[in-house]
Amino acid sequence: MDVKHHQSFLLPDRTYANIVKRDITRIAESYGFSPAEVGRVNIVVSEMVSNLQKHTTQGGEILIKQLDKTGIEIICLDNGPGMADAIRTMEDGYSSVGTAGEGLGAIKRQSHEFDIFSQLGAGTILLSRMFKGHYKPSPMPKSRYEVAAVMVPKPGEFACGDNYAMLERGNDCYLIALDGLGHGPNAQEASTEAANAFLSQPSQDPAAVLRHIHGSIRRTRGSVGTVAHISLGKKQISFCGVGNIAGKIFSVEGPYLTNALSRNIMAYNGILGHNVPSSFSTQIDTWNNSKLLVLHSDGLKSRWDISKYTNLHRRDASIIAALLYRDFCRQTDDTLVLVARSKA
Template identity: 35%
Template sequence: MGDASRVGEARRHAADLAQACGLDEVEAGRLAIVVTELGTNLVRHAREGRLLLSARPDRAEVEVISIDEGPGIHDVERSLDDGFSTGGTPGTGLGAVRRLADHFDLHSDVPRGTVIVARVRSASQPADTSALSAGAVSLAAPGERVCGDGWGFALEGTRAAVMVADGLGHGPDAAEASREALECFAAAPLRTAPREMLQQAHARLRSTRGAAVMVLHADAAQGTVRSAGAGNVMARLVSGVADRTLLCQHGTAGITIRTPEETSTPWPPHAILVVFTDGIETRWKAEEVIPVLGRDPTLAAAVLARDYCRGRDDATVAVLRRKD
């Protein structure tokens, strides 16, 4: 995001996403300002800034994620006050974003950098009644225009279903494999057990190059996570006092897998569930996400994607947590 012209490009893309999500003129205008302010901040103040925009038509909202690698914000609360500036600007940027977005969250560490999540949604969208909150970040491999990874969540009350798929290789063919897996998942995510869902995905992906796939069912009331998977997708349950790894069996959905095995793992009350592809370093430090355990899960996903992306393949981090 080092070129100021990219801010205008991001704003035009945001307008397309606003239309796709059914935002009205006023809501689309708020989104345009959010994108402009965050993009301008990256250009003027950040190192290695990146702005991610995502349409969520099912929730009638557009998500904007700002990620940078420094220098970080020394006084976060002061930076959110109107009139505060470190670069000779009017200083209304982050304060305006917080006011105009329907959802806003920020995490900053000096000198490692800042992650901001802002969402603008339609006023017609009904209130979210789920007891769980989810977020994810996917980054395409260098030089690719599409990401070969894919992720999906289904939330209902205290229950959630999660799928993360990593198409073999990268580029359009890998993306096709992940898309097929997620379309299979979308048909009945909460009614189909993880083991059965993996078998269904395996059958559906036979016409593709195949994918590593992990399927999980999380139940906050029962305090359990059931999982099944094949290939290099992993999950961890992380809290301030616990760190438990959930592994997939060997194989590739669509090519060859053993009879799927399903495991059940206790879900500690304050732990977040983190599912990630092999584009993310396996042994990331659990303490990295402790400052954002009770925050928007997208913050944790973005921090891990920023700090532990291998930089040579598609990379995805998906995070699920209980709401307070």
């Protein structure tokens, strides 16, 4: 799996708009998008930037990354007033600020995949994915799982020391979330080697996988990591972690992901590649299609709460990860938020 981190573009005010649009155009061109496809990307980014200018006084942030060399993902984040009826605002001609009212509808039309989360008092998150060539959505889902991540380097860095990997085999999904020690290229090297070691034998017991990684990355500066294995056949999730990768397993209750029905993902002290406990073991919990797994590095604040966001679990997994990044990122380190769930 070719993991790419997101590039972050901050728009504190309208003076940054042209710079951001120019830089994202160059990125789309570097991904091999045709001139017509670059034009579609320009429309999406222009409408996102326009929305930020119209509806927020604090500006916002745009995240962009390549999707396995076939497409591009663009996420727009703001902490504006939010919307009571996001679906209605996508209708052409509807506007809350007296304009032509074409923004969200234009973004959706230009996107191959689109999603939105907005709530009064909780801002708005827009997700757009566009693919090269003649894109045709599959009539049947190819995967039993939906896994997405928002991964952003420390401000001022180009390399990201956080990493993740995922492998799906039939009814089983194998995941790892990683944080290389420190940040920058050396941290990226450590977490990349750990991800490769994981992919070489992911189907072992999570604790055994971590022991294998520990022995495989001794020449690096080291990494922390948590391994999870979700099995629909066994209706269970097994997991084990070393270091400060944290997270939760949520169960949905009505329109909310509630802390009351969550289980914390706890990890053992240590650093893979340097020092780990003499003994550590895998933990097991039940799993079904109403569960949601969140794993994150310490770039996210340790105390976060998503119980106030109505129907967030119904949104794309990238939206969930992006919301956690937007509202709880420390902005002092690399940040990874990994979200996984199974599908019926």
